Amino acid sequence: MAPQPPLLSMSGITKSFPGVRALDGVDLEVQAGEVHCLLGQNGAGKSTLIKVLAGAHQPDTGAIRWRGEDVTLRSPIAAMRLGIATIYQELDLVEHLSVAENVHLGHEPTAAGFVVRGRAARASTAALLKRLGHPEIEPARLVGELSAAQQQIVSMARALSHDVRLIVMDEPSAALDPDEVDNLFRIVGDLTAEGVAVVYISHRLEEIRRIGDRVTVLKDGRAVAVGLPAKSTPTREVVALMTGRNVEYVFPDRPASAPGGTPVLEVEGLAREGEFEALDLRVRPGEIVGLAGLVGSGRSEILETIYGARKPTAGQVRVDGHALRPGSVRAAVRAGLGLAPEERKAQALLMLESVTRNVSVSSMSRFSRAGWIDRGAERGAARSATRELSLRPDNPDVPVRTLSGGNQQKAVLARWLLRGCRVLLLDEPTRGVDVGARAELYAVVRRLADEGLAVLLVSSEVPEVLGLADRVLVLREGRVVHTAPARDLDEHRVLDLVMEGSPAS
Amino acid sequence: MTQPVSPPRDSADKVPSTNEAPAWRSLVFRADVRTLSLLGVLAALIVIGGITKPDEFLDTRNLQLVLTQASVIGVVTVGMTFVITSGGIDLSVGAIVALASVWATTVATQEYGFAGILFTAVLVGVGCGLVNGLLIAYGGMVPFIATLAMLASARGLALQITDGRTQIVSVDGILDLGERDSYVLGVPPLVMVFAVVTIIGWLVLNRTTFGRRTVAVGGNAEAARLAGIDVRRQRLYLYLLSGLCCGIAAFLLIILSGSGQNTNGNLYELDAIAAAIIGGTLLSGGRGTITGSVLGVLIFTTITNIFALNNLQSDVQQIAKGAIIVAAVLVQRRTASTT
Secondary structure, eight states: OOSSOOSEEEEEEEEEETTEEEEEEEEEEEOTTOEEEEEOOTTSSHHHHHHHHTTSSOOSEEEEEETTEEEOOOSHHHHHHHTEEEEOSSOOOOTTSBHHHHHTTTSOOEETTEEOOSHHHHHHHHHHHHHTTOTTSOTTSBGGGSOHHHHHHHHHHHHHHSOOSEEEEESTTTTOOHHHHHHHHHHHHHHHHTTOEEEEEOSOHHHHHHHOSEEEEEETTEEEEEEEETTTSOHHHHHHHHHOOSSOOOOOOOOSSOOOSOOSEEEEEEEETTTEEEEEEEEOTTOEEEEEOOTTSSHHHHHHHHTTSSOOSEEEEEETTEEOOTTOHHHHHHHTEEEEOSSHHHHTOOTTSBHHHHHHTTOGGGGEETTEEOHHHHHHHHHHHHHHTTOSSSOTTSBGGGSOHHHHHHHHHHHHHHHTOSEEEEESTTTTOOHHHHHHHHHHHHHHHHTTOEEEEEESOHHHHHHHOSEEEEEETTEEEEEEEGGGOOHHHHHHHHHHOOOOO | OOOOOOOOSSGGGGSOOGGGHHHHHHHHHHHHHHHHHHHHHHHHHHHHHHHHSHHHHTSHHHHHHHHHHHHHHHHHHHHHHHHHHTTOOOTTHHHHHHHHHHHTTSHHHHTTHHHHHHHHHHHHHHHHHHHHHIIIIISOOOHHHHHHHHHHHHHHHHHHHHTTOOEEOOOHHHHHHTSGGGOBTTBOHHHHHHHHHHHHHHHHHHHBHHHHHHHHHHHOHHHHHHTTOOHHHHHHHHHHHHHHHHHHHHHHHHHHHSEEOTTTTTTHHHHHHHHHHHHTOOTTSSOOOHHHHHHHHHHHHHHHHHHHHTTOOHHHHHHHHHHHHHHHHHHHHHHHHHO
């Protein structure tokens, strides 16, 4: 390699958020004209790293060198001025503006201080779109009218409308059809031929093999491998790098005999168009069933559909043999389902309220007569439910927002325990929960199952699913590709299945 | 099978143990600080009134007048507090008061006497609230838009009914309630109605499942839905409640003015929202205080009274009101960010 300095070199980047160290001394080096792939499991720190690179997060420590010079990326605009463009997974386009207006947003061509809306902007946009292989997108159309794939092209055109030297693409292929992916790869090829560097994030190993030059693997906020050859490193090695862990989780023992009895939850042919297909599953009392899969595999959507928060396009959910009214949370709750959703703060907790009120919210009729709440009974019941789960602090009057992530999760579980629910749906139960508190949460879930609860668990952390569940369904792009007892699977096997999608053997 | 957790039997559980007292107290203390500061403002206003116009302001008749004036907007504000606590807004309250007051005072209605007027005022209020609620809860309309449309239509309908004329009430039972003879221990009947509405409102918001659901919907509608609360039905009820309060307020206004006019209730929506906000109810929802709202109403009414006694015109009043809203919200932001 030529002795010239790399285009970008980040070294020793650390970034902490309350309770989490998202980046713990990450190094990344990108050469001009290469496709540098960033790999890592969910929560490994990829998103945080690219946000630092985009100027959206400020690192706590560490140095960024751009073309041999130290720089600080104070804001997204500062990064853009240097020639760093980022295409996020969630597109950041303004739906009510035209394609051309979106492409030039923030750097509109002006004349005497007025924005020129006319031909020049449209012409340059048309040229960009043509270069991207999509001349059929009209610059004057509203972005809201375009398909997801077309919107992505617009997003890319916006990146290219700057004088760009480095483009970060966060899972750009996730929303694309195969032939659109081919077009994307052609564009990436064109860009690198012009000397532009691409940082490419994807879960799909086969894509990385096709277009990647080098790979950096992140795990638990650290770069565990820097600059591996993308085409020749064996899959086994990459997967091993992604999964090798410093922290060993302690999982509770499984019961000696597999739980028998009739399934309390039965899901048959459940589907939601574009999200997941014909799902069948059964969960018995005392059993923990895990769904393993990557982001975008339909995991959360499945749980929310079972729970009635989303309406299925086909299929049925039965509890104790009785079909639930589709798309009705209230029917599900009445039948004995409880959901601990992925986004605890946004979907489960009333952050201004006390623990008691958060716990009692689903069982208010039990402490009230004619709508009048017996607050003593409410507080006492909430307290015994939170004590059963060893929620700390042992005081149901504190605001729930003052609790740690693990204890907030316990408050959600206490809600359903108090309600007397029989099927617990857990979506990423340990997200935002620090490592020490996880083991305790695992023990709680297992104990609830031992007491007769049926548990359906979703997690992007494969070891969690394997360690906690009795039976595992592996999902890939909305389909179950493999079902097996958890003890017959290991992490490599599951990651192979979810990434390569090789058929179940 | 997991059994529902039953309430603890030993009473020791209900006694707060020593290690939890600080957090519990600080919650109460924080609520108190807010209420105390509002009481402080009100006390300061009374002192100002007493100094500038010692004879007139502190006169019993004047204080009765202030409280009577506060009653009409106060009842509206109680309903508004519920709606805002749930994360909504009701811009149509003034127009509903106008429509209810004119509908209840038409010649035809007056033939049915006292009961007819009361019944009509309440029914019109609830009816308008029902339309608001259906549009918002089941029609998926944004509360701002739905109630803005109601504002326009209800005012238009009120004008159509009256043709711009003042409808004088000739029912004796109504007019008597506005007379001094009907005061009980010096308290006007209107003020008693306001007090009863306030107490019921406080109890409903703080002690019932309805109040809890209101707070839950306002604090986090998605979490409330996933916890099994029927969010839409709750929203419908809340706008019904606001309409009911408007109907009661319209009845009070009829007693107070002895008439029904299509210009009644002008800008009540702004006064009610302002009172609720300076009282400490969060405009974004999730926290509401009836006590604060009532204090807010009393503060605004007292200011108006002091200004009127000092012959300051309504333009100055409006400017002062605006300044108070800004100051109160800035102070609340400061306290919110430090907690």
